Amino acid sequence: MSSVSAPRPVRRALRPAPDWSGRVVLYHNVVAPYRHALFQELARRMALDVWFSVRTTRDRKWSTRVPAGYDHRFLDGWSVYGFNRPLIFCPGLIRDLRRARPQAVIAVLTRSNAVDVLRICRWGRRAGVPVVLWIGAVEPDPAFTTDVPRALDRLFERYYRKAIREATGYVYYSELSRRWAERRGARGPGTSGTQVLPPAPVPPRLEAHHGRDDLVMLYVGKLEHRKGVDLLIRAAADLEPEVRRRLLVRIAGEGPMAAMLPELTEAGIRYEFLGHTDRDELWKVYRDADLTVLASRHDPWANILNESMSMGTPVLISRQAGGAELGGRAGWVCDLRDPASLPRELARALAECRDSGRRRDAVRAEREYRPDTSADRIATLMRQLVDGPAVPERLLSRTG
Known part of the structure; x- marks a missing residue:
């Protein structure tokens, strides 16, 4: 079992005021370099605070440094390994949400943090705060192609379905992710937001390699x-x-x-x-x-x-x-x-x-999947959910 120390103070980035003042917490499982550029763009469009459950898990081999450009903090997360897969749990997550009082939450849904994401969705329903799930899973579900016991697979499938049905909106990696979520009960506004990357340090080659045989x-x-x-x-x-x-x-x-x-x-x-x-x-x-x-x-x-x-x-x-x-x-x-x-x-x-x-x-x-264009789509969805009815009545009436 590995753990991360107690919550650290929020890192306040030096950046211009956002285009929209909506306070949004983005709950993410680990530090991921391919997301930094998108988080920086989102911070220009809303009052964003990124919460990482843990800094990393042992199967990740990339840099865990968080650059300037968006506010972030690390939660009191624990990562436990079972069947060579990480499971992440943050005991104080709901307490921290109550204290932060965000106007909306974006939660990245993965197998490792499905329990915490369901807790966030249920808190949002009780508090009247929109919760948007960021979903990347596709069919066939990777859980069913591993050596994880089938009973445990079915347990996580239930967590997926409950969280998806209680969410207010969705950000999908792809069309396949949208279909995966809709088969599990996703109903509501959604948009796309992929594994976007910052511009490359070298220019693209626009002409084909006509001069070589290989x-x-x-x-x-x-x-x-x-x-x-x-x-x-x-x-x-x-x-x-x-x-x-x-x-x-x-x-x-x-x-x-x-x-x-x-x-x-x-x-x-x-x-x-x-x-x-x-x-x-x-x-x-x-x-x-x-x-x-x-x-x-x-x-x-x-x-x-x-x-x-x-x-x-x-x-x-x-x-x-x-x-x-x-x-x-x-x-x-x-x-x-x-x-x-x-x-x-x-x-x-x-x-x-x-x-x-x-x-x-x-x-x-x-170019349509660069950080700025993806951030525009996500920010538009969040603004729609916050400035419109906070949570649809059909979600508030659910008992889960």
Whole structure:
């Protein structure tokens, strides 16, 4: 069991007054670098205070430094591991909400903090404070593809459903997340807010790589079953011999399925295993690729989608991954329910990716998911809920 020390004073960031004075608490499970830019933009649009349950959990390997630009604090959270998954609980959470008296709350719903999120929703219903859930889960629910006992899965499913039904509004990572939540009772106003990233330190490449013979295909992420690494390797091995001769696969990441990479060599395909790659170097890797592939069996939203498209590199993404609606606007979408779909779309993508128009389309489409545009959508939803009826009567009358 690991814990975080007692609550620390709120860190007050030096920033201009927000566009709207609504006081909003954003409850987040851990410090996440891919969210900082969005939180900073939200703080320009509302009186935002971000509450982190804990600083990190042992499965997170990124920086836990919180930059300036938004107010934040750490709660008296405890993280307990069971079946290699973190469970987070903050005993004083409701006490702190009563003291803070926010006009609205945004709560990020994950498996690790589902109990606390349900507590927030029920407090909001009693206090007449709108609670908006930030939801990234997709079908099939990852809980049902782990070694967690089925009885525990069913318990968490009940927490999900109760929290979703008692919330006032929703922020969805993707269209898949919206469908997941609606199947569990989500009814109410919602908007989109993804894993947005700050602008890259290098400019995108808008012109295709016409001067080289190699076709550079990129995979970034954990080398694990959920990410479909095995499916991608088999699809590459099914390509026509001439395409395999020209293909160079670059893999940036680590994981148990790294042992499968020699199968590419057996299929006559060259590959470069980059392992863990520093962020500054990774932007250049994206920029140099012709195509990035994300063949996940399920994925709430992969940061590589934004990262690759922001560098001008189009993406082949599975329909089972959140963000297919974005990736498909300048790339290709496969459906893993059809075994022939990934090999077919991979061959098509490699034949069409040397297109400067696609690179420019990728950059334009990704800009709609930048921190400022996502913050505009979320701030509009929060203002609507706070300045309108605080909580619909149908929610106040629920007994849970």
